[in-house]
Amino acid sequence: MKGKRTQYEIYWEILTYCRNPRTFTSIIHRCSLNSKIGQEHIGFLEDKGYLRRFEDEGQNLLRTTDDAMPFLDAFREMYLELFDRGPDFKL
């Protein structure tokens, strides 16, 4: 992923990716974040209770909680609407 994303778009990517348990390293790799920024975003989502950290077979994993659903649903609705009823461009 290249380009300038908003923090909400990054949160959406992290929370969507973490529907299945993921390591910190795989999250920052998948979401194209550096360690510092990744830690800030993941820390924020953990603090709010949208991500839960747990241990499994010696691995430190993160998983999206049910509390994140209102955010994910609202994001889905708003972004699909951009191309559903929004202005279109064609040559």
Next chain:
Amino acid sequence: MEQTTLNRLKLEIQSFKGLIITNFIGAALTIAFSVAYAVPKIMPLLVAGSFELQMIPYLALAIVGFAVAINWITRGAELMEGHDNIVTELEEVSPDDDEAIIGIIVQSLAFYRENQPKIRQLGMLGRVVGVFLLLTAVPQIQALVASEYPLGQVIAIGQVFVLLGTLAVAALGLYATSIISRFTVKWDKRLSVTDEAGEKLDRILEG
């Protein structure tokens, strides 16, 4: 609903690719015309090394035409590179996969946010080339109207073709500018909608 969304998204992504290709064609034709128009005038300099003052405008024309066109191609190539990644992912998306569709939408918005200045520069370059070529067409039209080249001579027919070519490339440059302008209006609107969405999402996140 998702099918419509995916179709709209595909149409827009493909249109943007067409827009970049139009710019490549414009840039290539600009190089061709700057060479075709200026090189014959500075031929004595190239062949015999003899310099005359009246060659200066044509030398400048060739250099400026080249510089603008190379800049135009470079901007287009940079945009094409980032855009191709989105096109590749879009081709693999299933109409039922909302998350993948939203992922492409997020990538497209991020691409536009990052490349807004380059896209606007493309529009400006198209306008500069269009206006510049229209200006160079004026003396050509004057020469034809004044019958400086007697009709029937090969040089007169060639002059007509050069004039038509100049007008065609000028039109292409101005057309590219107008579609880039339409594109930026649509995407600016989308970015403003995402800004509003951000406020709502912030309220949800903060509970």
